[in-house]
Amino acid sequence: MAEPKLTYEISPSGATTFVNGAHLGSDYHIVDSKGKWWEPDRVARILKRFDEFPGMPANEAGAFENGLRLDSLVGDAITFTVGPDTATPVQYTGTIFREDLMVVDSWFYDGLETQAGRDRAIADLNAAKEAVDLELTRYEVAQSVAVFYEQRAIQTLEGLTKESNDLLVEQAIEIQKAQDELTRQFSTATNSITLAIAQQVNYTELFAPFINERFSAAFIDVTA
Numbered sequence: 001m002a003e004p005k006l007t008y009e010i011s012p013s014g015a016t017t018f019v020n021g022a023h024l025g026s027d028y029h030i031v032d033s034k035g036k037w038w039e040p041d042r043v044a045r046i047l048k049r050f051d052e053f054p055g056m057p058a059n060e061a062g063a064f065e066n067g068l069r070l071d072s073l074v075g076d077a078i079t080f081t082v083g084p085d086t087a088t089p090v091q092y093t094g095t096i097f098r099e100d101l102m103v104v105d106s107w108f109y110d111g112l113e114t115q116a117g118r119d120r121a122i123a124d125l126n127a128a129k130e131a132v133d134l135e136l137t138r139y140e141v142a143q144s145v146a147v148f149y150e151q152r153a154i155q156t157l158e159g160l161t162k163e164s165n166d167l168l169v170e171q172a173i174e175i176q177k178a179q180d181e182l183t184r185q186f187s188t189a190t191n192s193i194t195l196a197i198a199q200q201v202n203y204t205e206l207f208a209p210f211i212n213e214r215f216s217a218a219f220i221d222v223t224a
Contacts, residue, residue, distance in 0.1 A: 005018050005019070005021060006021070006142065008146040009150075009153070019138075019142040022100075022135055022197045023100050024100060024101060024131075024132060024135065025099075025101065026099070026100055026101045027098075027100060028040065028096055028097060028098045028102075028104050029096075030047075030078060030080075030092075030095065030096050030097070031094050031095050031097070032092045032093065032094035033092070033093050033094055036049055036051060036058075037049070037050040037051075037052075037053035039053065039057075040105055045064045045065065045105075046061045046062060046063050046067070047062045047068055047082075047105075047107075048061045049061060060082065060090075062082040062107075064105050065106070065107075065111065066084075066085060067083060067084075069081040069084035069107070070107060070110070073096070073108070076095050077093070077094075077095060078093070078094055078095065080092055100193075101131060101193055102127070102128065102192075103124050103125060103128050104124070108120065109121040127192075127193050130191050130194060131193040131197055134182075134185055134186070135197060141178045144174075144175050144178065148172065148175055155168065
């Protein structure tokens with residue numbers, strides 16, 4: 001799936017730049033110790049086993065509600081049981097691969113019926129929220145940059161005055177401060193989800209056209 005991208009003009013001549021978005025969904029799969037692939041089907045609310053993936057699913061599956069039990073999760077090492085309340089429960093060990101915001105399905109959290117499950121859910125949701133909040137801030141700063149260029153183009157076409165020039169310089173300085181703070185937050189992040197998003201969108205180059213210009217060339221031919 002293609003990630004969202006915002007393209008906007010940065011000069012009256014039609015030059016453009018863009019901001020890449022990050023995927024903010026959640027997904028996962030498990031590869032068990034025998035190499036079998038387990039994939040969630042969220043429409044049917046089951047975890048399906050594939051002997052080969054992609055391909056047709058095998059007959060074995062566990063329902064999110066009461067058909068699966070998380071036995072242990074240490075890092076990416078997982079042990080889980082299919083059919084825990086049946087006469088023939090089957091336990092599996094393997095490796096879980098989480099993607100994007102890394103919030104998983106209810107059975108990972110004991111259906112929220114235990115304190116331990118609720119604690120795990122809260123920890124995952126808080127980590128995801130931190131990453132989403134920072135990503136929203138990134139979009140807000142990008143919007144400020146786009147609006148700045150739009151206003152600069154309008155003022156350039158209409159003829160810059162000292163007043164309008166001073167206002168643009170003031171806006172540019174505020175945007176620079178917001179960019180610097182956003183870069184600081186990305187640089188100091190320890191949340192693994194935030195770090196993954198930072199790598200995905202290459203935040204260090206996000207505002208390169210705006211930063212490299214240093215504003216000076218933008219404010220010329222000012223009339224009284």
